Amino acid sequence: MMNTANTNTVYLLTGAAGFLGSNICRQLIERGDSVRAFVLNNDQAVKYIPEDVEIFEGNLCSPEDCM
Numbered sequence: 001m002m003n004t005a006n007t008n009t010v011y012l013l014t015g016a017a018g019f020l021g022s023n024i025c026r027q028l029i030e031r032g033d034s035v036r037a038f039v040l041n042n043d044q045a046v047k048y049i050p051e052d053v054e055i056f057e058g059n060l061c062s063p064e065d066c067m
Contacts, residue, residue, distance in 0.1 A: 010034040017045035
C-alpha cells in the first residue's frame with residue numbers, strides 16, 4: 001500500500017543494518033516512504049539494507065557525524 005498522506009516524509013533509521021532495522025526499512029519502502037539509514041562506518045551488514053535506502057555512515061556518539 002502506497003503512503004499517499006504525506007509523500008514528503010523521510011525516515012532516518014538507526015540500526016538499519018541489523019535484523020530489526022533492515023525489516024523496518026523494507027516495510028517503509030514497501031509502503032512508499034523514503035528512508036535514510038544511519039549505520040556505523042564500514043559496517044559489513046549494509047548489504048542487508050534494501051537498495052532503495054539512502055545510506056549515511058557515522059557514529060551517533062560523534063557530533064561531527066550527526067551534522
